[in-house]
Amino acid sequence: MPASLLSILYLVVVCAPMALAVLFGPPARSLWNELATGLGLTGLAIILVEFVLSGRFRVISGRMGMDVTMRMHQLLARAATVMILLHPFLYRGPHRYRHGQTPPGSEALDFGFAGLWPGILAWLLLGAVMVMALQRDALYRHEIWRFFHGVMALALAGFGVLHALRAGRYSEAPQLAWLWIGLFAIAVLSLAWVYLAKPLYKLAHPWTVTGVTPLADRIWELRLAPNGHKGLRYKPGHFAWISLGRSAFSLNENPFSIASAPAADGTELRFVIKELGDFTNRIGQITPGTRAYVDAPFGALTLDRHPSAEGIALVAGGVGIAPMLSHLRQLKADGDPRPRTLFYGNRETAQIACGPELDAMAQAGDLDLVHVLSDPPKGWTGEAGFVTQALLLRHLPPEALTRWVFVLCGPPPMLEAVETALMEMGVPSRNILLEQFSYD
Numbered sequence: 496m497p498a499s500l501l502s503i504l505y506l507v508v509v510c511a512p513m514a515l516a517v518l519f520g521p522p523a524r525s526l527w528n529e530l531a532t533g534l535g536l537t538g539l540a541i542i543l544v545e546f547v548l549s550g551r552f553r554v555i556s557g558r559m560g561m562d563v564t565m566r567m568h569q570l571l572a573r574a575a576t577v578m579i580l581l582h583p584f585l586y587r588g589p590h591r592y593r594h595g596q597t598p599p600g601s602e603a604l605d606f607g608f609a610g611l612w613p614g615i616l617a618w619l620l621l622g623a624v625m626v627m628a629l630q631r632d633a634l635y636r637h638e639i640w641r642f643f644h645g646v647m648a649l650a651l652a653g654f655g656v657l658h659a660l661r662a663g664r665y666s667e668a669p670q671l672a673w674l675w676i677g678l679f680a681i682a683v684l685s686l687a688w689v690y691l692a693k694p695l696y697k698l699a700h701p702w703t704v705t706g707v708t709p710l711a712d713r714i715w716e717l718r719l720a721p722n723g724h725k726g727l728r729y730k731p732g733h734f735a736w737i738s739l740g741r742s743a744f745s746l747n748e749n750p751f752s753i754a755s756a757p758a759a760d761g762t763e764l765r766f767v768i769k770e771l772g773d774f775t776n777r778i779g780q781i782t783p784g785t786r787a788y789v790d791a792p793f794g795a796l797t798l799d800r801h802p803s804a805e806g807i808a809l810v811a812g813g814v815g816i817a818p819m820l821s822h823l824r825q826l827k828a829d830g831d832p833r834p835r836t837l838f839y840g841n842r843e844t845a846q847i848a849c850g851p852e853l854d855a856m857a858q859a860g861d862l863d864l865v866h867v868l869s870d871p872p873k874g875w876t877g878e879a880g881f882v883t884q885a886l887l888l889r890h891l892p893p894e895a896l897t898r899w900v901f902v903l904c905g906p907p908p909m910l911e912a913v914e915t916a917l918m919e920m921g922v923p924s925r926n927i928l929l930e931q932f933s934y935d
């Protein structure tokens with residue numbers, strides 16, 4: 496399904512409660528009351544759809560990119576939070592009628608306790624979920640945060656729906672009541688898919704660590720082989736959630752780009768992993784034979800939607816080299832004749848991963864290799880500094896700007912700078928694919 500269709504579907508779903516309220520609900524009240532209700536209805540719909548935007552559905556993240564999906568998840572959650580936090584404060588007018596006694600078109604609201612308490616709980620939980628999400632890196636281990644985020648989000652969605660059904664003036668219409676129940680069921684099924692169905696599938700399709708080797712300064716290669724199954728169908732540019740030495744139901748999963756290529760590595764998966772935190776810092780201690788689980792493939796950094804690109808420019812920052820290796824290995828194994836240039840940015844030479852393999856590709860004429868070091872050693876004759884517009888223009892043929900596809904992966908500031916440079920150089924945005932390794 497194209498991304499534009501997904502966006503339209505999204506808008507239809509989150510606007511559906513308002514539409515049903517207008518079509519099937521009682522007559523409208525004062526502007527403030529309608530605004531308060533409208534914010535509540537739309538905010539709740541956004542929250543319920545957030546479960547589907549959790550990133551684990553390929554039909555969504557495969558089209559939009561995992562980082563875009565996650566940023567949408569975060570931005571929309573913030574919008575819904577503002578709507579729902581404002582919702583109770585905007586009501587105006589008499590509140591003297593009980594639920595079920597509301598005269599059509601009156602200003603009445605149900606302030607009875609049965610309708611109110613789930614709303615108060617949902618409102619408080621939403622504030623707590625938002626504060627925890629904003630502070631997640633500072634306060635908790637990622638897995639602990641992920642657990643509480645899921646449980647609390649489900650509770651707040653449940654209380655929110657209960658509040659709408661009990662206290663909502665418009666939700667008395669069966670059409671809207673069923674929509675809430677349907678959206679809540681989808682939210683529950685989304686969580687069951689991620690935390691139950693996927694682990695069960697992984698349990699039946701385990702992997703084994705076949706090697707962990709150092710590639711560069713604090714950068715490792717991890718190799719996995721399928722254990723009793725045919726392996727994974729993936730494309731270069733995809734990434735996987737992996738867990739090592741844990742239960743298939745563990746929340747300790749981390750995302751890593753696949754650096755191997757199906758045509759070059761067969762069923763074996765290779766990853767390039769940089770030490771960063773509690774999981775990656777221990778990667779060098781993982782021993783061959785360790786049980787692994789893989790949830791994949793994800794991501795939108797694949798070239799399949801650019802078959803007519805006449806050349807490929809790859810721009811990698813640091814460990815952003817991982818998906819580029821996958822592309823380069825596949826292109827080489829396929830004997831793809833198209834020209835390709837790799838801009839590989841690092842601080843210093845010690846950080847260059849797979850240097851000999853890249854040099855061999857360059858010497859064989861398969862690749863124009865441009866190393867860019869921000870802190871080059873004495874006597875360095877290559878490019879120094881950062882990947883800028885001038886640097887790109889020095890190494891790319893003029894036709895690349897309109898006829899090549901550009902694949903970008905690296906730290907967010909670098910991606911932003913290179914994307915802006917490319918757009919200013921006239922590269923159409925549809926020819927730029929990018930993925931960042933963080934959702935912040």
Ligand SMILES: Cc1cc2nc3c(=O)[nH]c(=O)nc-3n(C[C@H](O)[C@H](O)[C@H](O)COP(=O)(O)OP(=O)(O)OC[C@H]3O[C@@H](n4cnc5c(N)ncnc54)[C@H](O)[C@@H]3O)c2cc1C
Nearest residue numbers: 637748749750751752767768769772773774775814817932
């Ligand atoms: C799509 C994608 C592809 C990636 N590919 C690679 C790769 O090929 N090589 C590589 O070295 N790194 C890659 N990363 C980054 C890698 O996932 C993190 O460095 C790693 O998860 C950090 O885990 P940690 O426990 O060692 O560090 P922590 O100190 O726990 O976390 C460091 C940072 O990573 C984030 N993080 C931690 N755990 C997770 C998680 N389970 N899911 C999402 N973010 C998390 C945290 O929010 C924090 O910002 C990729 C990230 C993404 C999103």
